[in-house]
Amino acid sequence: MRNNKFNLLTFSLLFVVIILSFGLVSAVSAVNLGTAGDFVVLSKSGISTTGTTSIVGDLGVSPIDSTAITGFGLIMDISNQWSTSSLVTGKIYASDYFVTTPATLTTAVSDMEIAYTDAAGRTNPTATELGAGDISGMTITPGLYKWGTGLRVDSSGVTLSGEANDVWIFQIGEDLTISNGAIITLSGGAQAKNIFWQVIGQTTLGTTSNFKGNILCATAIVFNTGATLNGRALSQTAVTLDANTIVSPETNSPLIVTSTSISLTSTTSENGNSAGTSNSMNLGIGSENVTSNAKTNKTVMRNSETIRITFMNDKVKLSSGEIKVETELPIEVEGNNIRATQSNGVQSEIKIMPDAASEIALNRLRLRVCSEENNCTIELKEVGKKEQAQIVYELKIQKESKILGLFKKQMKVSVQVNAKTGEIVGTEKPWWAFLASEKDEREGRN
Structure with missing residues (x-):
């Protein structure tokens, strides 16, 4: 009996060693350049x-x-x-x-x-x-x-x-x-x-x-x-x-410009030698330049629509039509494609442009415009956790309503629009919203 247990233990240990060894052997090592x-x-x-x-x-x-x-x-x-x-x-x-x-x-x-x-x-x-x-x-x-x-x-x-x-x-x-x-x-x-x-x-x-x-x-x-x-x-x-x-893949690439400062000082190659960059430089992207730690502009064309992207030290702004959106997400521009990187490392394509997202959200809120007068703001942000995370446009607005039809009160509401599909993924209103009647500004009636 003891021999059987000993043999079983020996076999188990040998099996583990083989599996671990296989894992180590099967791992691919980098090519030395x-x-x-x-x-x-x-x-x-x-x-x-x-x-x-x-x-x-x-x-x-x-x-x-x-x-x-x-x-x-x-x-x-x-x-x-x-x-x-x-x-x-x-x-x-x-x-x-x-x-x-x-x-x-x-x-x-x-x-x-x-x-x-x-x-x-x-x-x-x-x-x-x-x-x-x-x-x-x-x-x-x-x-x-x-x-x-x-x-x-x-x-x-x-x-x-x-x-x-x-x-x-x-x-x-x-x-x-x-x-x-x-x-x-x-x-x-x-x-x-x-x-x-x-x-x-x-x-x-x-x-x-x-x-x-x-x-x-x-x-x-x-x-x-x-x-x-x-x-x-x-x-x-x-x-x-x-x-x-x-x-170079060791450089803070101008192809992937994040909302943090673009700092391209002296870079180092894999074997430790200097790649020969300077402390302050211009990086050409197409016909435009990126200047270290400065505001940068990039223009993207989508279906005859122009989207202007402005990279700041701490944020990125996207503009299409009269709509301006801010985000703190890392933004990547590749040709005419725009991507945002989520906290889980997944890159999500921004297919819905700011003005289209704004129109979708405003229709849900029965409003015509997003302006400073109604304290309207639009932000590109991440919502959800891990596998459920997604990139959305969040439109927040303050609109006039009547409680039980008797007295006026400002209601703060928000709508989230999926930046890839255009679907409305969430709305938020105060708890008392069911008591309120809201003005439909699209048709000018209560």
């Missing part, structure tokens, strides 16, 4: 741009020389070790610059190739041929994913859901194609610096797409007009740009 991680764009055969591109981070080309960097209007530094450009917040390096630069670039390119080989050589994938090469609309957890063919993401995008230290490695046997307007969404604390796309073929980012992660590409990386990248473009051939925005 070495000194290639000091660059946001690194290419062996050239970097070209047309339009107003904006890059935060360093660029480098090798073994090709600086003649292969076109469209940037290079300005040589007095040290002759690097050049600068009005399109780049950082430094630009080439193999024909001062004596120490070629050796630095040779090492960086070698590290890029080693990182590519590392990513390509990882084994025991979490899944193979996921979605038959089309992961559009999926939510993908951390792990190693392998395809023998190309990989595609259409305009519905893809979500990578995990925690801050989780890692994704995508091994792609042919081309990586990101469709126009597609967005790589990170949720749950996932970070762009921990995402690695190893691509045997060409990488193409479609018009106004928003991509995240480190691209390790054996051939060309092509950015179509308005595509944005929070990550790195590391190509063993050429990188082609067209009015794009690229930022």
Whole structure:
């Protein structure tokens, strides 16, 4: 009997050890980029741009020389070790610059190739041929994913859901194609610096797409007009740009501007080296600039409707028509898409614009306008907890009512409109509201 108990205990312990060991082995570790991680764009055969591109981070080309960097209007530094450009917040390096630069670039390119080989050589994938090469609309957890063919993401995008230290490695046997307007969404604390796309073929980012992660590409990386990248473009051939925005994943990205102050002082790469930014700088977003710790404006077009977004140090204002909304939520603008980040890390798209939300709420309250005269305010906020959390417009107003039809009293009421669906999710009135008759200002009657 004792032997049976002993054997059972031994088996149980062995089972636990196996399970724990499997968990440790199956966890994916990050790809070491070495000194290639000091660059946001690194290419062996050239970097070209047309339009107003904006890059935060360093660029480098090798073994090709600086003649292969076109469209940037290079300005040589007095040290002759690097050049600068009005399109780049950082430094630009080439193999024909001062004596120490070629050796630095040779090492960086070698590290890029080693990182590519590392990513390509990882084994025991979490899944193979996921979605038959089309992961559009999926939510993908951390792990190693392998395809023998190309990989595609259409305009519905893809979500990578995990925690801050989780890692994704995508091994792609042919081309990586990101469709126009597609967005790589990170949720749950996932970070762009921990995402690695190893691509045997060409990488193409479609018009106004928003991509995240480190691209390790054996051939060309092509950015179509308005595509944005929070990550790195590391190509063993050429990188082609067209009015794009690229930022290092270690930088406070201008693609994701929160309601807190935008502070881009000296940034640090993964291996501890300075990324070369300054204490005060302008970050280009499209044709507009973001100035550190200052008011910033961005305009978004939605169905021929113009929404103006103003980023302040402690809040964000959204305006459409005559309606102005304030929020303390972190706001992300990607192309013509607006998102708010909830406290649980989930990003919620703002599909209903301020004037539409105002009209929905006013109709519920039987009012015509939201103005200072009726103490009307609209706030974009989060309501609910954890999985039930959602982003709403909350319209608060003070309206005149009659208690039992005898005497007038100001009634404070509020309506909450879901910012994604336009549905009314809540109303709030004082306890005595059932005794009151309210004036319908839309028709001018009681």
